[in-house]
Amino acid sequence: MVDFDSLLGKFGVDWHLLLIQSLNFLLVSFLLYKFGFKRVIEAMDERREKIESGLEYADKMQEAMTTFENSHAERIASVQEEAEEIIQLAKSTAKVLLEQEKMESRKLADNMISSAKKEMAIQHDKMFQDVKSEIGTLVVEVAQSVLSSQLTAEERNRYVLSAEKVLISENL
Amino acid sequence: MKNFFYWLALMFVPKVSKSLLTRLMLILGGFVLLPNMAYCSSHEGGVSSSSTVVFSVGKFVLTDSIILTWIVSALIIFLVRFALRGGVKIIPSTGQAIIESVIEGLHGIIEPIMGNKAFRVVFPYLLGIFFFILLQNICGLLPGIGSIGWSVHGEFRPFFRPANSDLNTTLALAIVSFFAWGYFCIKCTGIKGLYFEIFGNKANKFELSAAIYGGLCVLFLAVGLVECISILCRIVSLSFRLFGNTFGGENLLHNMYGFANVLKHIPIVNYVAYLIPLPFYFLEFLVAIIQSFVFTLLVSVYIGLVCNQEDHSHCEEF
Numbered sequence: 001m002v003d004f005d006s007l008l009g010k011f012g013v014d015w016h017l018l019l020i021q022s023l024n025f026l027l028v029s030f031l032l033y034k035f036g037f038k039r040v041i042e043a044m045d046e047r048r049e050k051i052e053s054g055l056e057y058a059d060k061m062q063e064a065m066t067t068f069e070n071s072h073a074e075r076i077a078s079v080q081e082e083a084e085e086i087i088q089l090a091k092s093t094a095k096v097l098l099e100q101e102k103m104e105s106r107k108l109a110d111n112m113i114s115s116a117k118k119e120m121a122i123q124h125d126k127m128f129q130d131v132k133s134e135i136g137t138l139v140v141e142v143a144q145s146v147l148s149s150q151l152t153a154e155e156r157n158r159y160v161l162s163a164e165k166v167l168i169s170e171n172l
Numbered sequence: 173m174k175n176f177f178y179w180l181a182l183m184f185v186p187k188v189s190k191s192l193l194t195r196l197m198l199i200l201g202g203f204v205l206l207p208n209m210a211y212c213s214s215h216e217g218g219v220s221s222s223s224t225v226v227f228s229v230g231k232f233v234l235t236d237s238i239i240l241t242w243i244v245s246a247l248i249i250f251l252v253r254f255a256l257r258g259g260v261k262i263i264p265s266t267g268q269a270i271i272e273s274v275i276e277g278l279h280g281i282i283e284p285i286m287g288n289k290a291f292r293v294v295f296p297y298l299l300g301i302f303f304f305i306l307l308q309n310i311c312g313l314l315p316g317i318g319s320i321g322w323s324v325h326g327e328f329r330p331f332f333r334p335a336n337s338d339l340n341t342t343l344a345l346a347i348v349s350f351f352a353w354g355y356f357c358i359k360c361t362g363i364k365g366l367y368f369e370i371f372g373n374k375a376n377k378f379e380l381s382a383a384i385y386g387g388l389c390v391l392f393l394a395v396g397l398v399e400c401i402s403i404l405c406r407i408v409s410l411s412f413r414l415f416g417n418t419f420g421g422e423n424l425l426h427n428m429y430g431f432a433n434v435l436k437h438i439p440i441v442n443y444v445a446y447l448i449p450l451p452f453y454f455l456e457f458l459v460a461i462i463q464s465f466v467f468t469l470l471v472s473v474y475i476g477l478v479c480n481q482e483d484h485s486h487c488e489e490f
Contacts, residue, residue: 010222011415017235017344021241021340029304030300032252032299033300040256040272040275047262
């Protein structure tokens with residue numbers, strides 16, 4: 001049987017010393033934790049959280065940037081497509097408008113020509129009437145001057161009227 | 173771990189130069205010259221297995237190991253406060269980085285053993301153990317420790333003795349760790365959980381017949397009793413492992429100086445005689461680190477064996 005008392009005595013084990021050393025260790029551990037390690041661990045945790053949140057934020061930003069780039073490219077493609085459509089539409093519209101303008105111009109020119117012709121015809125008729133009237137008057141005056149000495153007043157009137165009828169019938 | 177050793181070396185070298193080579197030379201110089209100078213007052217014969225009473229008033233005794241324990245304890249607190257001077261910051265100072273590298277190193281090793289929840293509760297205690305044992309061990313290698321003292325009737329009595337070469341210190345650490353084990357296990361698993369872990373029948377009740385299950389209950393109870401003895405034996409194993417290594421290291425260094433003392437009388441060899449203990453100083457430096465790590469690791473394993481069985485939701489942080 002091992003004699004524990006002599007064994008412990010050989011190594012100088014004493015409960016007073018055990019107690020002192022235990023209390024000393026606990027006190028040192030407590031002080032170290034309270035005024036040192038606790039703050040360091042908190043700082044490490046805080047740093048880890050910041051790094052994690054920073055990385056998370058960076059990932060989110062990367063993801064958002066990728067999404068934005070994709071949507072941007074899609075948007076650009078759709079806008080380009082839209083622009084091309086607009087250009088095509090503009091071209092076709094311009095073509096139609098040009099055709100319309102041409103038609104209208106032609107129509108206007110035709111109208112102008114026809115109205116000019118009409119005007120010319122009217123002027124022609126008017127001029128013809130004027131000439132006819134002038135000639136009639138002239139004939140009458142000539143006839144009057146010629147016949148005034150030989151015919152009576154009644155005969156002259158009858159002669160003038162018959163001459164007018166002739167002129168009218170012959171469209172002069 | 174590379175970082176850890178680098179910073180550890182840095183702690184003991186003044187800021188003379190930023191060069192690593194200069195620091196190594198300073199450390200080597202310290203190990204070679206200072207112990208040799210201190211040995212001048214060293215005593216002959218082996219190191220005493222028990223501590224020496226330096227001062228006593230009635231029942232109150234002050235031994236050489238307690239004196240050094242108190243000095244080193246104050247030094248530990250001073251060093252940590254000095255390292256964290258200017259406050260703890262998110263962007264760490266050099267001192268804070270040293271402490272953080274040690275904490276980070278231990279964190280990486282111990283957390284998988286204990287599980288996250290138990291780890292958060294126990295880690296401050298483990299840090300205390302690690303730093304306490306480490307600095308007590310390293311300070312035990314400093315010149316003058318165990319070699320400066322006085323003589324009573326031709327018997328040398330040192331003023332200082334490495335704390336862990338006194339069984340009182342290592343036994344105190346083991347006993348405190350034993351109670352800490354009980355406290356943390358109960359905190360994490362509850363008394364019922366701890367009882368089940370030691371004595372409980374781990375067999376599946378529904379897969380076995382009642383007779384076999386009952387028999388296993390008795391068997392597990394017996395195994396639990398053996399386990400209890402094993403748990404109690406941890407006090408002895410923890411304390412004697414640390415004590416044995418430190419005390420053995422002290423004796424080894426002492427004998428190497430004795431050997432060097434003999435060799436100094438031999439021509440030519442006398443020039444290098446005092447270099448003989450140098451490799452053993454490096455060995456003891458390594459032992460100091462390893463033993464503090466082993467003690468911490470074993471305590472964490474003992475706690476982890478109980479607490480890391482499953483996810484105990486009622487394990488709260490400090």
